[in-house]
Amino acid sequence: MGRKVLLVEDESLIREIVGDYFEREQWTVYEAENGVQALEMLEKLSVDLVILDLLMPEMDGWTVCRQLRARSAVPIIIVTAKSEEDDKMLGFELGADDYVTKPFSPKVLVARAKSLMKRIEGTVGKEDHLIRFGRIVINRRARRVDMNGQEVELSPKEYDLLLYLIKNEGIVLARETILDHVWGFDYFGDMRVVDTHIKKLRGKLGSEARHIRTVIRSGYKFEEDR
Numbered sequence: 001m002g003r004k005v006l007l008v009e010d011e012s013l014i015r016e017i018v019g020d021y022f023e024r025e026q027w028t029v030y031e032a033e034n035g036v037q038a039l040e041m042l043e044k045l046s047v048d049l050v051i052l053d054l055l056m057p058e059m060d061g062w063t064v065c066r067q068l069r070a071r072s073a074v075p076i077i078i079v080t081a082k083s084e085e086d087d088k089m090l091g092f093e094l095g096a097d098d099y100v101t102k103p104f105s106p107k108v109l110v111a112r113a114k115s116l117m118k119r120i121e122g123t124v125g126k127e128d129h130l131i132r133f134g135r136i137v138i139n140r141r142a143r144r145v146d147m148n149g150q151e152v153e154l155s156p157k158e159y160d161l162l163l164y165l166i167k168n169e170g171i172v173l174a175r176e177t178i179l180d181h182v183w184g185f186d187y188f189g190d191m192r193v194v195d196t197h198i199k200k201l202r203g204k205l206g207s208e209a210r211h212i213r214t215v216i217r218s219g220y221k222f223e224e225d226r
Contacts, residue, residue, distance in 0.1 A: 007051045036058045052077065052079065066094050069095035
């Protein structure tokens with residue numbers, strides 16, 4: 001089954017050009033010309049990826065990203081003319097998974113989208129798909145985290161971060177290492193994004209956050225109760 005993408009962009013020409021490139025790669029393309037329309041469509045549609053422009057009428061991309069992430073873990077790539085590092089940081093803190101600056105090559109955007117999907121889908125291996133620690137159960141096939149039988153709403157990056165820590169149980173992971181493996185080797189943003197996501201992840205895991213330990217001047221590691 002082909003993947004589905006929602007393009008949220010107020011410029012119709014950009015939507016048309018980008019949409020053509022995705023369709024050539026067998027994606028089903030949906031289009032929204034503003035943030036309000038995008039959120040309305042996402043109430044009815046199930047998509048694999050959202051390409052989100054930041055500067056739009058009626059509702060900007062920041063607001064769309066915040067509202068979407070509050071109710072869904074769908075991967076988000078932000079596309080904008082803004083290139084300042086603080087804007088990129090804010091995008092990642094709101095739960096975006098990647099960031100592309102205008103002007104951009106549609107071909108490169110599609111490649112980034114495919115790479116992102118591979119990273120996300122690649123978290124499901126051939127081994128047992130359930131991971132348990134404390135009161136937490138992780139279902140890798142569903143990309144779902146439950147605590148005491150209730151779903152813990154994690155963003156895609158928070159989920160990937162937790163899984164990466166667990167896969168390296170007992171190993172001290174430097175921030176640079178985490179950044180390379182969770183955000184990708186082509187991410188050149190501030191390493192503070194790791195600390196920000198660790199903080200958010202701990203907040204959502206409650207008492208089970210004790211498994212994620214800070215190693216002073218080194219990084220982080222995951223440890224089961226001994």
